[in-house]
Amino acid sequence: MEIKFAFKNLVLQPISLCNLNCTYCYLPNRDKNLRMKSEITEAVAKSIINIPKMRITWHGGEPLTCGLDHFKKLIQPFVFLEKEGRVKHSIQTNATLIDDDWCEFFLKHQFTVGVSIDGPQYLNKNRVDWSGKESYLRIIKGIECLKRNGLDFPIIAVVNHESLDKAKEI
Numbered sequence: 790m791e792i793k794f795a796f797k798n799l800v801l802q803p804i805s806l807c808n809l810n811c812t813y814c815y816l817p818n819r820d821k822n823l824r825m826k827s828e829i830t831e832a833v834a835k836s837i838i839n840i841p842k843m844r845i846t847w848h849g850g851e852p853l854t855c856g857l858d859h860f861k862k863l864i865q866p867f868v869f870l871e872k873e874g875r876v877k878h879s880i881q882t883n884a885t886l887i888d889d890d891w892c893e894f895f896l897k898h899q900f901t902v903g904v905s906i907d908g909p910q911y912l913n914k915n916r917v918d919w920s921g922k923e924s925y926l927r928i929i930k931g932i933e934c935l936k937r938n939g940l941d942f943p944i945i946a947v948v949n950h951e952s953l954d955k956a957k958e959i
């Protein structure tokens with residue numbers, strides 16, 4: 790019997806770790822360095838081989854903490870599906886670790902890069918690292934790197950009681 794697949798989106802978590810520790814974060818293992826093995830993505834690629842179109846969203850933790858070399862290994866099993874236009878990649882990142890090498894990789898594999906930022910600096914006070922330092926300037930540095938490399942990016946922002954009436958600033 791032929792199996793019909795209804796889903797078109799797949800979320801993969803390459804690592805549980807995050808380099809930030811936002812006060813509102815709900816992820817339980819963001820302090821643990823649990824990295825996905827490449828055997829997993831090999832199995833996933835085989836399992837979607839008969840699906841005509843798939844969006845793969847890479848999420849964390851902070852997915853870039855797994856390192857570019859490891860990420861290249863994880864993505865390798867999907868490359869032939871990418872080339873046939875059957876897989877598109879997205880990644881959701883806090884942008885603090887983005888550099889030119891990551892941008893080159895995103896461009897090569899035609900990633901959609903989504904950045905998490907809560908608005909201007911005074912609305913990003915909850916986005917701190919593990920030593921309690923604000924991350925805003927590191928996020929902006931990553932965003933500047935994306936711009937310099939010609940990568941457009943959507944953003945997602947956490948809106949709370951402090952920022953609810955600051956739509957224009959956000």
Ligand code: SF4
Pocket residue numbers: 807808809810811813814815816819849850851883905
């Ligand atoms: S950047 Fe995202 S995953 Fe990391 S601590 Fe903040 S909300 Fe959680």
